[in-house]
Amino acid sequence: MTLSLYIAQRFLRALGIVAGAFAGVLFLIEIVEKIRSISAEQGGLADAATLAALSLPKTLYSIFPLITVLAAVVLFLGLARSSELVVIRAAGRSALRMLMAPVMVALLLGVVLVMVGNPIVSATTQRAEEIEGQMRAEGTQTISVSREGIWMRQGTADGGQAVIHALRGNTDATALYDVTFLVFDAERGPIRRLDAASAQLGPGAWDLRDAKDWPLGTSTNPERDATHHDQLLLPSTLTAKSIADSFDAPSAVPIWELPSFISALEEAGFSARRHLVWLQAELSQPLMMAAMVLLAAGFTMRHARFGGTGGRVLMALLAGLSVFFLRNMAQVLGDNGQIPPALAGWAPPAIAAMLALAWLLQQEEG
Numbered sequence: 001m002t003l004s005l006y007i008a009q010r011f012l013r014a015l016g017i018v019a020g021a022f023a024g025v026l027f028l029i030e031i032v033e034k035i036r037s038i039s040a041e042q043g044g045l046a047d048a049a050t051l052a053a054l055s056l057p058k059t060l061y062s063i064f065p066l067i068t069v070l071a072a073v074v075l076f077l078g079l080a081r082s083s084e085l086v087v088i089r090a091a092g093r094s095a096l097r098m099l100m101a102p103v104m105v106a107l108l109l110g111v112v113l114v115m116v117g118n119p120i121v122s123a124t125t126q127r128a129e130e131i132e133g134q135m136r137a138e139g140t141q142t143i144s145v146s147r148e149g150i151w152m153r154q155g156t157a158d159g160g161q162a163v164i165h166a167l168r169g170n171t172d173a174t175a176l177y178d179v180t181f182l183v184f185d186a187e188r189g190p191i192r193r194l195d196a197a198s199a200q201l202g203p204g205a206w207d208l209r210d211a212k213d214w215p216l217g218t219s220t221n222p223e224r225d226a227t228h229h230d231q232l233l234l235p236s237t238l239t240a241k242s243i244a245d246s247f248d249a250p251s252a253v254p255i256w257e258l259p260s261f262i263s264a265l266e267e268a269g270f271s272a273r274r275h276l277v278w279l280q281a282e283l284s285q286p287l288m289m290a291a292m293v294l295l296a297a298g299f300t301m302r303h304a305r306f307g308g309t310g311g312r313v314l315m316a317l318l319a320g321l322s323v324f325f326l327r328n329m330a331q332v333l334g335d336n337g338q339i340p341p342a343l344a345g346w347a348p349p350a351i352a353a354m355l356a357l358a359w360l361l362q363q364e365e366g
Helices: 002-037 045-062 064-081 084-090 100-135 240-246 258-267 273-283 285-300 309-335 341-365
Strands: 142-146 149-155 161-169 175-185 189-202 205-214 227-235
Touching: 002 045, 002 064, 002 100, 045 064, 045 100, 064 084, 064 100, 064 285, 064 309, 100 273, 100 285, 142 258, 175 205, 189 227, 258 273, 273 285, 273 309, 273 341, 285 309, 285 341, 309 341
Parallel strands: none
Antiparallel strands: 142 149, 149 161, 161 175, 175 189, 189 205, 205 227
């Protein structure tokens, strides 16, 4: 028990050192990027530093499996160079049994990251996007999906806003059904309301079918002056690409809210495949981190006198990078519908863990 606690403490220390080094370097990169992306009129160095600090958790979170494999390499190299591995084996402790401590730490840390770190990353990312949008005077187009349907907001040519609500739509929200348009003037408030059975987004306009138009801003009795149209074109600044870009990215939704968000998307008629794949990938994060520890151990848990340390470290890093990119590729395949979401999320870490265990057994028991 004492030995396991010692190894776990060493692993946590290595993880803290590696994560701290990455955080420092990434913060400098982020702040330089933010300074380049915002002008002097939009903000100064303090604003750039704030945006960089808010963006840092997302970047660190996305590469934490790589940080884990580096920390495991640091741990096992340190144990090998101090001959502690030899002493542990001489005391009758097998390599696989010794690995239980860092693997359990990686699993528990992965659970904490998913349950606590994921919501923090979502909150800081959204806050950074809000601040950056305010600096650039952007954000006139937003989209929200709930159980009541889909809500959109777009800018108008005269500087006003148009709010759109539909009970359902197609997968990319370019065709809406049971839709309401409420047009606001910047100074006079609501000036027009339109209800339509359907609306199809075309180049520069919504094509409304079976529409009723109320002139709220120019009539004393909008219901009396309302007009019916079999077809009506309403100018729009939205495009299919801007709608797709405005949907919340899966990483922007906290994992605690992701199941209900997926249900709301599906009930509104939209595809939730990206979010399903992301959910499975997040749930498999603890296994991913444990697999990274096993990969590092398979290449670096040997005595330093055997030589070839540099090559083994390089092989461990390449193996970790390969699994990391395999996971990203599996997510892309899952997003495109070529493999099931569960397979996209769980297959890469499971394969990596099994291959690492097989390699360790061959090395230790071979």
